[in-house]
Amino acid sequence: MTEHLKAAPVAYQNEPFLNSPDGRILRMLAEYQEPLARFRREQIQDTVVFFGSARFQGRKGAAEALAALEQNHAAESAAKLEQDLKRAQAGLDMARYYEEARKLAHMLTKWSIQIPARRHRFVVTTGGGPGIMEAANLGAHEAGGKSIGLNIQLPFEQYPNQFITPALNFQFHYFFMRKFWFAYLAKGLVIFPGGFGTMDELFEILTLAQTDKLAKKILVVIYGTEYWKKIINFQAFVDAGTVSPQDLDQFKFVDTPDEAFEFLRDGLTKYHLGGAPKTQGEVLPEIAKTRP
Secondary structure, X not given: OOOOOOOOOOHHHOHHHHOOHHHHHHHHHHHHHHHHHHHXXXXXXXXXXXXXXXXXXXXXXXXXXXXXXXXXXXXXXXXXXXXXXXXHHHHHHHHHHHHHHHHHHHHHHHHHOOOOOOOEOOEEEEOOOOOHHHHHHHHHHHOOOOEEEEEEOOOOOOOOOOOOOHHHEEEEOOHHHHHHHHHHOEXXXXXXXXXXXXXXHHXXXXXXXXXXXXXXXXXXXXXXXXXXXXXXXXXXXHHOOOOOHHHHHHEEEEOOHHHHHHHHHHHHHHHHOOOOOOOOOOOOOOHHHOOO
8 A cells, every 4th residue: 555645735834934034035025915915905095104102101191100109109219219200200291292192193184084085095103002102093093094003023012002993903023024114105204202213213214215215205293392302413413514404304393283283284285185185086096006
């Protein structure tokens, strides 16, 4: 009796291969093609991306955290208590940015869902986690619109916040593929106060714009003048001759949701709606036809 070998798995079902260094290119392609398929299915044409700290809470949560710390510090050393109270007070001070990101996302979404179009325009997009990301997804959700969360696998768990539209909840392994999707569909970028990651994302977009690697106009809003001018001296770049004076025209500082919304609405209308909202009958371009 002739014995036969057990059939080998086809390559695309061979998990050891797919998870090996040799399968890396397929994993990269999957993080391009699978989101593209979902964006098409959900009829997403373009986005406005919100960046900012994952550590901020809303005003109520920050106040409760400070009050709890003030009441339950018996076991704390004086030095540690002082440090913790300082950090909690800073959290309460910065909670305004959570509330303002929520309001701006709500205003932007209310406006965008009224644009007559076959696909969803200027959809609020975040990194999918807590803090400013949660605030923006929440604001869009409260306005009755879709919103996107582009999450990332990290050594410490970052769970997707509950306000992302479920069909637009993504999880990435590769930072560069996640960054690609932030930039590829974006027509606007709002930078709230944040840390290393927020600065990385800001300067990546500014570099792409400066070097003419973007096929479209991206409006860049830097939210919180006092914070950002303490963190980065943009004028020093010009004074040292490392950037041109006109490079500073790539972004606008704002300090209120109303100011940010007005700038975004006017710019998005001018550069991406032909000066006025598109009529329902006009065919909008497929996202796959735009150059990344």
